[in-house]
Amino acid sequence: MENHSLDAAFHALADPTRRAILGRLVRGPTAVTALAQPFAMGLPAFLKHLRVLEQDGLITTEKTGRVRTCHINAPQLAAAETWLATQRSLWQASADRLADYVETQMTRTPDDAN
Amino acid sequence: MENHSLDAAFHALADPTRRAILGRLVRGPTAVTALAQPFAMGLPAFLKHLRVLEQDGLITTEKTGRVRTCHINAPQLAAAETWLATQRSLWQASADRLADYVETQMTRTPDDAN
DNA sequence: AAAATAGTTTGCCAAATGGTAATCTTTTCT
DNA sequence: AGAAAAGATTACCATTTGGCAAACTATTTT
Structure with a gap:
């Protein structure tokens, strides 16, 4: 019995940047640029982290107009x-x-x- | 305030092999070879995982004679x-x-x- | 219609990761 | 003393990771 979603969750949590993102998202949904602002890295690198978090099921995102909003997925x-x-x-x-x-x-x- | 030990802990937990090792160690202290036996990889690779777990503070080990025994570090x-x-x-x-x-x-x- | 904003995509790179095979040291058993 | 057991070390390899700069698309604003 291999628990793939557990693998994914811990993999996503392994990076400090990604944990910090979650730490901000628990306060409520946030748009990508606002979320990225405190981090000392370019948007492309930041977006990669977001994609990891989304693929591994720790966040969900939706885009309306030109802004993408991110939410944590608590389960x-x-x-x-x-x-x-x-x-x-x-x-x-x-x-x-x-x-x-x-x-x-x-x-x-x-x-x-x- | 960066929490280094938390970084280390999640880093160590990110790998399924390492989580399985912990899953076995919660049952009690175990020697390296016995611990390695269920895994489909050579000892060198296995020892690397052990070293990661030890450096990141999730286990402790002590060697007496020619056998090294591993324990979880619950905190x-x-x-x-x-x-x-x-x-x-x-x-x-x-x-x-x-x-x-x-x-x-x-x-x-x-x-x-x- | 321009210009600004928000995000995306592409191509590239250095370092870390997870594994191998081969060799070596130490301790213990016979 | 010699052989077996337990683990350690070394060199090497392919892939993944985390970052960059540059160019691009789609939506608001002015």
């Missing part, structure tokens, strides 16, 4: 978050089991402690 | 999870504000609806 963000939460909770479970085991060993036969 | 996982949770909650807040605004517009002067 895809949530998918990545869920993966991380799951891993952390699995780790927690096995860390807890280990703690139990250690405690058992220490309390069962205290005179065996070495 | 770094949590950092990425927190970033995602924060973004989602910011988005939620502004989506809620929008809903309020729309409702206000619709209920304040219903006869203005167009």
Whole structure:
């Protein structure tokens, strides 16, 4: 079972510029030029990042007239978050089991402690 | 304020092989060869992934004798999870504000609806 | 009808990425 | 001591990535 959309989400999130774009879009939909303004790069490079975010499903865009507006797509963000939460909770479970085991060993036969 | 450790974490998570490695390590510490066994690639390639995970702080390793054992480093996982949770909650807040605004517009002067 | 605005496309480039094969070092088992 | 096991190192390769400059299209504005 390969989770392609998860691959896509993490791939998109790997770049700092793209995470910053998302960080701005959570405040609300924004047009391309306004979105690009804080970044120290040309529009072509910026548009590539937008296309990655769109193809990987983290944003959607629509063009009306000459202006293209970008919106975040929250469910895809949530998918990545869920993966991380799951891993952390699995780790927690096995860390807890280990703690139990250690405690058992220490309390069962205290005179065996070495 | 650039968050380097967050950059590192997402960078490491971007690759499916590396996420699979973490998926195995949450079950408990594992030696390199055992960890590599399910993957269809040579050891050198695999070791590169391990080094990325270690440099980016998602795992720690220690070598005793000839075997190197790998452990997950949960706090770094949590950092990425927190970033995602924060973004989602910011988005939620502004989506809620929008809903309020729309409702206000619709209920304040219903006869203005167009 | 010009001129400005908003974005797009094309071609190019350097560096990073993800992989290989071959060789080498260290530790452990017999 | 010799062989096997576990991992590390080195050199090399194809592809992807992230950036640029220049030229182009479509929509507003004036």
